Amino acid sequence: MAQPTARNRPLSPHLQVYRPQITSVLSILHRIAGVALGLGAIWLVAWLYLAAKGGASFDTLRAFNSSWLGVLLLLGFAFALYYHLCNGLRHLAWDAGYGFDLKTTTLSGWTVVIAAVVLTVLSAVAAFATSGMFR
Amino acid sequence: MSLRTPLGQVRGLGAAKDGTQHWWLQRLTAIALVPLTIWFVISLLQVFGMSRPQVAQWIRSPSTAAPMALFLVAAFWHLKLGLQVVIEDYVHHEGWKFGLIVAMNLLVVAFAGTGLISIFLLAMRS
Numbered sequence: 001m002a003q004p005t006a007r008n009r010p011l012s013p014h015l016q017v018y019r020p021q022i023t024s025v026l027s028i029l030h031r032i033a034g035v036a037l038g039l040g041a042i043w044l045v046a047w048l049y050l051a052a053k054g055g056a057s058f059d060t061l062r063a064f065n066s067s068w069l070g071v072l073l074l075l076g077f078a079f080a081l082y083y084h085l086c087n088g089l090r091h092l093a094w095d096a097g098y099g100f101d102l103k104t105t106t107l108s109g110w111t112v113v114i115a116a117v118v119l120t121v122l123s124a125v126a127a128f129a130t131s132g133m134f135r
Numbered sequence: 136m137s138l139r140t141p142l143g144q145v146r147g148l149g150a151a152k153d154g155t156q157h158w159w160l161q162r163l164t165a166i167a168l169v170p171l172t173i174w175f176v177i178s179l180l181q182v183f184g185m186s187r188p189q190v191a192q193w194i195r196s197p198s199t200a201a202p203m204a205l206f207l208v209a210a211f212w213h214l215k216l217g218l219q220v221v222i223e224d225y226v227h228h229e230g231w232k233f234g235l236i237v238a239m240n241l242l243v244v245a246f247a248g249t250g251l252i253s254i255f256l257l258a259m260r261s
Contacts, residue, residue: 034217041210045250047183051190052253052260058187066184074183078176085172088165095162126180 022109030087033080040077078123083116157216164213171206178203191257200258204251211247215240 018024050058064070090108093099099108137144148154182193194200218239226232 031217031221034214035221037210038214038218041207041214042246045207045246045253048194048250048253048257051187051194052256054187062184062186081172081176085169089169092162092165123176123180127184130181 022106026087026109026112030084030091033084033087036077036080037084040080043073043077075120075124079116079120082119082123083112086112086115086119157219161213161216164209164216167209168206168213171202171209174202175206191260194254194257197258200254204254207247207250207254211243211250215243218243 047061050061065074090099090112093108099105178193178199182190185193194203219236222232222235222239226235
C-alpha cells in the first residue's frame with residue numbers, strides 16, 4: 001500500500017511571506033509579553049524573598065532597581081504588564097463574542113497599544129514624582 | 136456508528152485528551168488578575184523603591200498581605216497555563232516537550248511557594 005504522507009507537500013503557514021498586520025503582530029506580542037512577565041514575576045519573588053531574608057542583599061537589589069539598567073527593565077516590564085492586561089481584556093471580549101469584525105479588531109488593537117504606552121508613561125512619571133523610588 | 140472506544144465516548148475528551156479545563160482556568164485566572172494587577176501596580180509604584188523596614192511595614196497589614204498572596208497565586212497559575220501552551224506550540228520533540236513542561240511546572244510552583252512563604256514571614260515578623 002502506498003504511503004499517503006510520502007509526498008512533500010508545502011507546509012502552512014509561511015510566516016515570512018506575510019506582510020505584518022496589526023492583528024498578527026499584537027497576537028505574538030501578547031505571547032512575548034506574557035513570557036517576559038514570567039521573568040518579571042521571578043524578579044518580584046526575589047524582591048519579596050530578599051526583603052524577608054534581610055541583610056545587605058536587599059539593599060543590593062534596591063540599588064540595582066534604581067540603576068539605569070534596573071529602570072530600563074522596570075519600564076519594559078511595566079509596558080509588558082500594561083500591554084498584556086489591556087490586550088487580555090480584548091481577548092476576554094473576543095471570548096464573550098464581541099469585537100470580531102475587522103474594523104473593530106483594528107481599532108481595539110491600536111487602542112490597546114496606545115493605552116499601554118500612556119499607562120507606562122504615567123507610571124514612570126508617578127514613580128519619579130511620588131514614593132521612595134529612584135532616590 | 137462511532138469509531139471511538141466506549142471509554143473514549145464516556146470521557147468525551149477527544150484527541151487532545153483534555154477537556155476545556157485548561158482554557159477555562161486561563162480565563163478564570165485572567166479575570167481574577169484584572170483587579171489584582173490594578174491593585175498591584177498602584178501599590179508597587181508607592182513601595183518598590185522603599186527600604187526593607189518600610190517594605191516589611193507595608194506587607195504586615197492584612198490588606199496588603201492578602202491581595203499580594205492572591206496576586207502571586209493567580210499570576211503564577213496563569214503563567215503556568217500560558218507557558219505550557221508556548222511549550223506545546225514550539226517544542227515538537229515529545230521527550231523534550233514532556234521534560235520542559237515538567238520542569239516548568241516545578242519551577243513555577245517553586246517560585247510561587249517561595250514568594251508566598253516570604254510574604255508570610257514578612258507579615259509575621261515585626
